[in-house]
Amino acid sequence: GHLYNFVAYGVDPETEIIDMDEVRRLAFEHRPRMVLAGYSAYSRRLDYEAFREIADEIGAVFVVDAAHFIGLVAGGAYPNPVPHADIVTATTHKALRGPRGGLILCKEEFAKPIDKAVFPTAQGGALFNQIAAKAVCFREASTPxxxxxxxxxxxxxxxxxxxxxxxxxxxxxxxxxxxxxxxxxxxxxxxxxxxxxxxxxxxxxxxxxxxxxxxxxxxxxxxxxxxxxxxxxxxxxxxxxxxxxxxxxxxxxxxxxxxxxxxxxxxxxxxxxxxxxxxxxxxxxxxx
The missing domain is CATH 3.90.1150.10 (Aspartate Aminotransferase, domain 1)
Structure with a gap:
């Protein structure tokens, strides 16, 4: 069935950088319940503050999909979305160099609904070898x-x-x-x-x-x-x-x-x- 109605924003045709004016215009036009920032093939930094401001102006939850760059955040080489976002999702592989899997960070008010959405809605039995591998990954990511x-x-x-x-x-x-x-x-x-x-x-x-x-x-x-x-x-x-x-x-x-x-x-x-x-x-x- 149809679960979500996604409205895409794009980049400026000249600069090929995310057009925050367009993001704001679309947000006020469609009034989404969630504003999402993230990418799989974008080479610039995200303006978390601008996204946060837009989400607040329309009363939306601000989510950052950090799957592709969370490894850089962990190493201090890319700005951290956590202080700005309500929810941050990421994978533990890619630049983080861990096992295939994911992680979700959120403010306390969203913890219970997210836990229920993960289990039993989406996830079955846990893979404990994967959990152990994530622990090794996080330990490594804390080193100089x-x-x-x-x-x-x-x-x-x-x-x-x-x-x-x-x-x-x-x-x-x-x-x-x-x-x-x-x-x-x-x-x-x-x-x-x-x-x-x-x-x-x-x-x-x-x-x-x-x-x-x-x-x-x-x-x-x-x-x-x-x-x-x-x-x-x-x-x-x-x-x-x-x-x-x-x-x-x-x-x-x-x-x-x-x-x-x-x-x-x-x-x-x-x-x-x-x-x-x-x-x-x-x-x-x-x-x-």
Whole structure:
């Protein structure tokens, strides 16, 4: 059945940054019971204060979906939504580097209804191995080393976006302030699609995904963009020099995608770079 009526807000066509004037206009027009801030492919910071003000003006609950950036918040590398939101939801994987799962933080007045909505409405028996893994994840996120990881993730994303820009690729909104960004592959040439770019790069050992960009004329299954994130390579130990090299490989592969010799060279360089930063030690007992 129909449970919710979502009203979407967007980004400014020129800046590709969330248009808070549009958010306010839509909020007053539709009077939602909940105002939601969050993203899966937005490279800028959220204006929590502005969202909070709008929610208060219409008497709505303010919820932040922090799934994609809660790992940066935990490391002090991205603004914390908790002081501003009524409810914060997040995953424990992604940049937080924990097990697949989620977490919900809320003000006391929302605790009982949320608990009931989780169990028995949505959740069955608990997975205690997952709970234990979350505890390990939260413990790790409280360490100085984790804080350095989170800040390096942001530095790497910025360095990679700037290098791609210098090579002539268009980064959506012009920059990144978190762990990810979108690239408009039409800046390579008009015929290239996000699907083609992502498939090609994956074949060469560079994993990312196709992603729609703002006002994309192509379908979500084809797209005009690719989404790039840096938590994984940062966890493996790469820093600015290495991710700039990856950016160069991406640009070269896309520009010379019809040149088999060039693609073979890119694949070799990508493999050589990855071999210098193995995700696990050779004697890691989890290898199968």
């Amino acid at each position: 080393a984790y804080g350095e990881y989170a800040h390096q993730v942001v530095r790497n994303a910025r360095a990679m976006a700037e290098r791609l820009t210098s090579l002539g690729l268009r980064v959506v909104s012009g920059a990144t302030e978190n762990h990810m960004f979108l690239v408009d592959v039409r800046s390579i040439d008009d015929e290239l699609t996000g699907k083609e770019a992502a498939t090609l790069l994956d074949d060469l050992g560079i994993t990312l995904n196709r992603n729609a960009i703002p006002f994309d004329p192509r379908s979500p299954f084809i797209t005009s963009g690719i989404r790039i994130g840096t938590p994984s390579v940062t966890t493996q130990g790469m820093k600015e020099a290495e991710v700039e090299h990856v950016a160069e490989l991406i640009a070269r592969a896309l520009r010379e995608r019809h040149d088999d010799v060039a693609l073979k060279e890119v694949k070799g360089e990508a493999g050589e770079l990855a071999s210098c930063f193995p995700p696990y030690e050779a004697q890691f007992p989890g290898h199968v």
